[in-house]
Amino acid sequence: MFSRIPFHRVNWLISSFLIGTFLLSLTAVPAYIWRFGIDRFQIALFFAMFFACGFSITLGYHRLFSHLAFQAHWTVRLFTLIFGAAAFENSVLLWVCEHRSHHKHVDDDDQDPYCISKGLFHAHIGWLLFKLDPPPPFDNVADLQKDPLVRWQHRHIHWIGAFVGFIVPALLGLAWGGWVSALGGFLIAGVARVVVLQHCTFCINSLCHYLGTRPYSSRCSARDSWLMAIVTLGEGYHNYHHEFQHDYRNGVKPWQIDPTKWIIWTLSKVGLTHKLRRVSEEKIALAELAEAQRQLQERLAHPGLSEVAAARLSGACRRLQAAAQRWMEQPKTGSVTPVSLRVAELRREIRAATAAFRGSYSRGRA
Ligand SMILES: [Zn+2]
Numbered sequence: 001m002f003s004r005i006p007f008h009r010v011n012w013l014i015s016s017f018l019i020g021t022f023l024l025s026l027t028a029v030p031a032y033i034w035r036f037g038i039d040r041f042q043i044a045l046f047f048a049m050f051f052a053c054g055f056s057i058t059l060g061y062h063r064l065f066s067h068l069a070f071q072a073h074w075t076v077r078l079f080t081l082i083f084g085a086a087a088f089e090n091s092v093l094l095w096v097c098e099h100r101s102h103h104k105h106v107d108d109d110d111q112d113p114y115c116i117s118k119g120l121f122h123a124h125i126g127w128l129l130f131k132l133d134p135p136p137p138f139d140n141v142a143d144l145q146k147d148p149l150v151r152w153q154h155r156h157i158h159w160i161g162a163f164v165g166f167i168v169p170a171l172l173g174l175a176w177g178g179w180v181s182a183l184g185g186f187l188i189a190g191v192a193r194v195v196v197l198q199h200c201t202f203c204i205n206s207l208c209h210y211l212g213t214r215p216y217s218s219r220c221s222a223r224d225s226w227l228m229a230i231v232t233l234g235e236g237y238h239n240y241h242h243e244f245q246h247d248y249r250n251g252v253k254p255w256q257i258d259p260t261k262w263i264i265w266t267l268s269k270v271g272l273t274h275k276l277r278r279v280s281e282e283k284i285a286l287a288e289l290a291e292a293q294r295q296l297q298e299r300l301a302h303p304g305l306s307e308v309a310a311a312r313l314s315g316a317c318r319r320l321q322a323a324a325q326r327w328m329e330q331p332k333t334g335s336v337t338p339v340s341l342r343v344a345e346l347r348r349e350i351r352a353a354t355a356a357f358r359g360s361y362s363r364g365r366a
C-alpha cells in the first residue's frame, strides 16, 4: 500500500500539520472537554475565531485578492491577511496563485491544482499533501506582489498564523480563567477551529464541484448548492461563481444564502469597501436561458425518453424559444422597469422549462 506513495513529493510540513491537528481534535480536544467541561467563553471564542478566519478566506483571499471583485480599505485588507494566516491555508500569494490556476484550467487534470476528476479526496485535501509538480510559478499574481501588506504576510506567514491562530486564543483563555482556560483556548478556538474551518473551506474545491445544480453553465464541474453555501459562508453557489468570477456575489438571487456578500455590501455602506463589481441581470438571465435550452435539447435527444415526456419537453422548448425571441425583439431602452420585467418573464419561462425537464426525467425513468 505505501509503496505507491511518491514520498519524494510529500509536503512534510503541510501533511504533518493537517494530520497532527486532525488527530489532536479527535483525542486531546474531547479529553479536555471531558475533564474540564466547556464554558460560554470557550464557545464564544471558537465562533469568533471561526468567523474571523473564515470570512478572511472567503471575503479576503477569495473575492478580494483572487478575483478583485471589489476594492477595500487597507484596514480590511490587513484584517483578512492576519486572520487569513490563522486559517492555515498558506499565504495569500500562494493561495491566489493556485486559485487563479484553478479558474483558468478548471477540470484540466494537468493544470488544475485541485481537479475534481482526480477524485473527491484529491480535490478536498489530497492535493495539499504533495508538492505541486511543477511548482507554482507565481506568474499570475504580479498585481498582488506590488502590495507591501501582501509581501509582508508572505514573508512571515507561519509566525503570523501561529501567533494569531494559537497563541492569542491561549492568552485570551489565560486572561479569562487561568491555565486550564488557556489550554482550552489553544485546543478549542485554536486546534479544533483550524480543523473545522479548513474542512469547511476545502469543501469549496471538493463538494462544490460534486453536489448540486448547474443553472448557469455545464461547461465545467462547478455546482450551486444551498447546503454547501451554509457550510462555506456563501461560496456554495459555485456554478455562478465559475461563470461570473469577478462578481462580488456568489449567491446572486435575493433568497440565496451568501453572508460573505452581505458583509462586503455592509462594509461598502460605511466606506470600507467600494467599486463592488456586479454582472447585469440581463447577462445572468441570458446565461440561464442558454443553459436551460442546452439541457432541454440534451434530454430530448435521450433515446430512453417516453412519448409523453418528449411531448412535454418539446412544449417547454418551444415556450422557452418564444420567450427568448420576444426578449431579442424588444427594444433595449436601458430603463430599469422594462429590463427587470423582461428578466422576470425569462426567469418564469426558464423555471417552467426546468420543471418540465425534471418531471419528464422522472417519468422517463418510471
Ligand atoms: Zn474563485
Ligand SMILES: [Zn+2]
Pocket: 102, 204, 205, 209, 222, 238, 242
Ligand atoms: Zn471551483
